[in-house]
Amino acid sequence: MNGEKLLRAMNGIDEQYLAQALEPAAKPKTRRRSIVAVVSIAAAAILMTTAVDAGYQLTHPESVAHWLTGGSGQMLADKELVLNEVYENAHYRVTAETLLSDGFMADLILTAEPLDAEASPEMPDIHQSRAVLCYTDGGEVEGSACGSGTTALQGSTAKQVYFLLDRLEPGRPTEVRFELYSGAENEENPLEGIVIPVDLTPNVETLACRSEEDGVIYVSPFEMHSDTIQLNVPLPSGHSDIRLLRNNGIPLLVDYDSTLLHGLEPSGGWYTQASEGRESMSCIEFRELIDISDFCGVQVGDTVYQAQ
Amino acid sequence: MDDEQIISLCISGDERALAAIWESYGGRLQRLAMTFLGNASDAEECVSETYYQAWRAIRTAKPAHLYAYLAKICRYTAFGMLDHQRAQKRSAELVELTAEMEQSIPDSLPDAAEEHLSEVLNHFLAALPPEKRSIFLRRYWYGESIAELAAALHCKEGRIKTLLHRLRKSLRTELEKEGIQL
Missing domain, CATH: 2.60.40 (Immunoglobulin-like)
Known part of the structure; x- marks a missing residue:
């Protein structure tokens, strides 16, 4: 019945949206x-x-x-x-x-x-x-x-x-x-x-990072994605547990907090469940490009994914 | 007859307006009512009531978009009729829509008044690009099927399903942010 309550509350939706929604149809x-x-x-x-x-x-x-x-x-x-x-x-x-x-x-x-x-x-x-x-x-x-x-x-x-x-x-x-x-x-x-x-031919390199349990995270200059684990996009109010590991030993925390000295701000992220022959997939997009030659892996929580 | 002419006839009390509404929008209203009520005779009653309510109200509040206005009355009326049919089985379409919308409902949060929920929904819709807003409303307000949406928007059903999944997830986040439980 809760879903029905939400459907009922939709009766209060602004009429201009309702009119606009009909235009394509x-x-x-x-x-x-x-x-x-x-x-x-x-x-x-x-x-x-x-x-x-x-x-x-x-x-x-x-x-x-x-x-x-x-x-x-x-x-x-x-x-x-x-x-x-x-x-x-x-x-x-x-x-x-x-x-x-x-x-x-x-x-x-x-x-x-x-x-x-x-x-x-x-x-x-x-x-x-x-x-x-x-x-x-x-x-x-x-x-x-x-x-x-x-x-x-x-x-x-x-x-x-x-x-x-x-x-x-x-x-x-x-x-x-x-x-x-x-x-x-x-x-x-x-x-x-x-x-x-x-031309969608790849023109930037991707770093494949693998954990001991065979989980894989791919990192490119503008995004990271995985089909083996769910990358939880950290919310502005939450705490990130995703770190890009740099060769210089100082990790880059993937977090919406733009004031971080060693942070990388996402522009968004998504997760899709497996369906219709497709694997599940999660992705985090970066707001700033990174040079992946500076990085040697990813850490999610306590799990380390080493670049291959 | 276009919407402006129909509205003018309504305002002047000309009963030809009812025939014109039936001709222009009767089928769509019947289908909308069927989505929520699940049987043809209830849907017909709902649509008749919609005509009557619109006929009365349109003279005092001229609608900007006639079908959206009629559909809103039809939807209100359908839910009103559902309240009187609690013991009866709900329509299959309503069960399906309800199940989908329940994926947008967060757990363990305080109860929400319907008016506040409407405000949050309007806020959520305002932030969406027009295309996504249209797809969301056509599915959950007008009750169109995935196949109908895919055909109307010239894309695959999979894309519509993926988009709706993401929209429900976004709505859930918005409701959680507002501390709403249903």
């Missing part, structure tokens, strides 16, 4: 048409250039800093992981800032900005035009939209699109498309026609 065909439009226009009208003179410096370092803090931007430059690829339609430009893939997850950071006076002074946001990762040979990458976010920087017309993708299929070509958000039937898609190829 009411107009499913609109969404499909807009995707077709994106593909067809992409073939004819897209200009793609590479900003050759930008070298390994980020075009919009503030975009990257919004998602990956600390020395992450500099690390991307040092490791030659800056993309600086530019894709445009008549009114907007999207810069692919960086793409990190460790074969399991990927971080993709894009910046969208208006090119001329006709473009809206307010950049389109995720309510109107959402970025979707699709397989080039058809179909949306499962779960990709769940990990995307759009945000505006204060005092700037540019907006960032951030993808955090999990359970990749690195061998299968993908691309980011921008489609109208479901239900925006009478709106124009300002980013229509912009299609960004995404």
Whole structure:
């Protein structure tokens, strides 16, 4: 009966949410048409250039800093992981800032900005035009939209699109498309026609750390994950029991407390139970990139996982 | 006839509004009522009561979105009818939805008033991206099936299930944070 009480309490939900929730259901065909439009226009009208003179410096370092803090931007430059690829339609430009893939997850950071006076002074946001990762040979990458976010920087017309993708299929070509958000039937898609190829081939190393009981934790510059143990993401009010072991002997505590001298702040984490032929999986995403050559293992509680 | 015209007819007391509501939304309301009540005759009674309540109330409070407004009345009415049918078997759909929502309920926390719970739910929904909010509400408010959601959103049922699982987990965290037990 408790679940029913919760269902009853939902009667008090704000009516505007109820109305918004119906929009995709009411107009499913609109969404499909807009995707077709994106593909067809992409073939004819897209200009793609590479900003050759930008070298390994980020075009919009503030975009990257919004998602990956600390020395992450500099690390991307040092490791030659800056993309600086530019894709445009008549009114907007999207810069692919960086793409990190460790074969399991990927971080993709894009910046969208208006090119001329006709473009809206307010950049389109995720309510109107959402970025979707699709397989080039058809179909949306499962779960990709769940990990995307759009945000505006204060005092700037540019907006960032951030993808955090999990359970990749690195061998299968993908691309980011921008489609109208479901239900925006009478709106124009300002980013229509912009299609960004995404190569998910791993471009960063992963450290495999193993315990004596054969538990394995994988650590890459931007995340750690395991299919053998549940990595409990420490809550802001709780105490973390996850430490990344450094070669210099000073462990890095994975904790939401950003004031820690030797701490690494997560940007999020998740755990999925085994289902439908899939193993259980847990993951913690980092807010700051780490250089995994500085690390020799992971400690969770009293269990040590040594890098192989 | 569009929603604005139907609402205008209601406000002016024109009974053609009832036929227009039935034509536009009768099927969906019947299905929503069936989700909670489990049999066609109760659902029909619930929908009839919804028309009557809407007909009376719409003149004093013009709704921004007609179907959401009608569905809300329908849902209230359905739960009211359930209160009178306690001894009877609940619908299979309601049992399924109830079981899923119970995964969001934390243990060992103080009891909560329904109004406070609604506030917390609104707060939880406000923090969600529109797509996730829509999926949550279409499942747990409008009672749509996983298959229907997957078809409407052009994705696999597995993705919907995974997303709902994560949303229930997030809701549980939110309820725990607010110290709520049901």
